[in-house]
């Protein structure tokens with residue numbers, strides 16, 4: 001999901017971004033939708049993306065930046081090929097979120113918000129991914145849910161993502 | 163959809179095709195397998211089971227005689243992957259890919275159900291094959307989740323087969339807007355998003371407000387960080403929300419709705435989007451619905467990960483594409499909501515109740531529940547409890563029934579300590595209050611709240627100081643920073659809790675926490691700040707001794723906190 005378009009040339013990305021903007025052109029109300037789709041396309045929200053969106057929707061660059069920094073879903077910096085989202089919801093917390101984050105830190109030397117130097121993983125903390133019954137849980141690339149985690153099981157899970 | 167007749171025809175024909183799910187064997191089909199596709203079961207690899215089952219069906223040449231349907235969460239997540247096989251309504255649990263072949267070859271082809279895959283009540287000799295005979299389900303009452311064993315969430319015909327859109331048809335052809343509002347008022351339905359305000363009254367205020375156009379909004383932000391009821395509804399039965407919102411549109415005179423769903427719920431967004439398309443295609447959204455002249459449509463708005471956006475004024479600002487910062491009320495959304503226009507905002511679960519109330523009548527609905535809390539409530543049971551997952555019970559069910567009967571009690575023979583309800587705005591209820599009937603008022607009286615439905619069970623190994631700290635940690639992260647009581651006050655409370663849990667607590671800290679809590683509650687701008695101290699206050703109220711132990715003896719009996727001498 002994150003890296004899908006990173007091979008395409010910049011021109012191609014600009015064109016695709018224009019397509020995303022089109023339905024909302026001149027309509028500031030579409031800002032969050034456009035940012036969400038733009039981030040799915042580019043992987044993060046660099047300055048050129050912000051400018052193109054600001055001009056397309058007719059809002060100030062400052063406002064675009066303000067919205068991006070308000071919502072945790074948006075990122076200003078590139079992220080890894082795979083996004084590990086460790087659940088720190090209440091159910092997972094009482095069953096061992098700390099264990100999960102410590103294990104990942106030991107394995108990858110990675111703390112929440114960071115990306116590995118080889119751009120393989122980005123680690124983030126999220127709240128409840130709907131797998132409370134299998135706490136503690138984490139979700140990788142926004143779709144693969146891994147539950148009933150234990151320290152010994154985590155290396156094998158991570159290995160599936162190159 | 164032009165008329166009730168047309169709807170009835172679709173219902174008839176689809177219902178005939180779904181007889182197998184009511185237990186009537188079919189001449190052309192051998193089975194319908196409802197496979198749970200909720201996040202819990204996905205993480206226990208239900209999709210591998212589906213693949214294996216497809217393979218087994220192909221191998222045996224009966225792929226065209228068996229339907230496999232991926233549903234929303236069926237409830238008992240810890241038993242996942244779970245499935246129901248119709249026509250016998252056999253409930254299977256903990257399925258592995260290799261079990262799929264057995265289900266196909268032994269059960270579906272030869273009619274021999276497979277006991278080893280069935281649920282057995284603890285202590286019982288025999289397993290219980292039929293889903294509706296299983297004690298866990300028999301004690302529940304399903305209104306909001308009425309469709310979750312029965313329909314394919316991607317099929318509008320399935321929804322219609324189970325009386326879907328009949329309530330909208332009734333509202334549009336047989337009721338006046340005032341009647342609809344009156345019916346909702348009479349049902350006693352209160353908002354399921356947390357505060358428990360009368361839904362009918364809210365609609366009434368918005369209908370009476372001056373200003374046009376008006377809007378209908380669904381709050382699917384589901385901020386409680388340990389709960390996923392709304393997500394289950396959106397994934398398992400999206401049309402129920404659409405129908406509820408359209409009925410409200412008619413009642414208040416709105417033609418546009420928005421559903422605000424968090425970006426973290428991609429499947430819910432996908433299912434809802436698909437349902438919206440189907441509804442439009444079938445003339446159940448769009449122009450002149452049921453030939454009544456009423457127009458209504460719905461757009462999805464995506465929440466981008468800010469807890470405060472669940473708060474109504476913040477959510478409405480976020481819909482406009484801006485930073486979701488709360489603003490003072492009044493004006494309330496009923497007078498000034500999206501784009502400053504009169505707006506009804508209700509929670510996902512509230513919406514899902516509406517069709518049933520309109521269709522079966524307010525009296526039938528009000529017959530369920532307690533004096534001041536009507537109907538049912540969906541809870542997400544989690545934490546130190548055997549049967550985790552989603553349940554729906556009549557209001558007034560006691561905590562003991564929920565935790566020990568439906569929930570199956572505490573694992574590993576540990577002692578129950580408390581149940582936390584209402585997430586970061588709520589509180590803990592200790593063992594001595596287990597017989598409390600769950601409704602808005604009795605939970606409020608105990609210093610907890612109903613909240614949106616998260617119920618986290620804590621056992622003797624849970625440190626209550628640590629839990630309080632967990633919630634404040636969350637709040638400090640999520641405070642939008644607009645007002646100082648919340649921004650600075652909660653940080654200060656967090657520091658004190660941090661000290662207490664590190665062994666640096668001092669005499670007077672508890673009193674200081676209480677004092678800060680009182681100030682924050684009284685002066686914070688929005689509900690986030692106003693309720694943020696609740697988890698701390700309620701743990702102090704019932705577990706003061708644990709705080710004192712950390713402070714005086716520098717000890718955590720539960721061995722959770724690492725105290726430095």
Ligand SMILES: Cc1cc2nc3c(=O)[nH]c(=O)nc-3n(C[C@H](O)[C@H](O)[C@H](O)COP(=O)(O)O)c2cc1C
Pocket residue numbers: 352353354355356357358359361381382383384385386469470471472473474475507508509510512614688689690
């Ligand atoms: C900080 C905060 C977060 C909230 N989060 C949610 C939420 O995630 N979902 C929800 O339905 N209501 C949430 N609410 C309550 C809403 O403000 C609002 O009362 C509710 O959506 C109204 O719908 P109802 O009357 O159907 O409950 C939240 C309130 C506050 C103060």
Ligand code: SF4
Pocket residue numbers: 470488640641642643644645646648649686687688689690691692
């Ligand atoms: S109470 Fe907290 S979340 Fe609400 S407006 Fe103030 S700072 Fe923001």
Ligand code: FES
Pocket residue numbers: 087088089090091092093127128129130131132133135137387388389
């Ligand atoms: S709290 Fe972690 S999945 Fe719900």
Ligand code: FES
Pocket residue numbers: 198199200201202203204234235236237238239240242243244551552
């Ligand atoms: S996800 Fe399958 S039962 Fe909850």
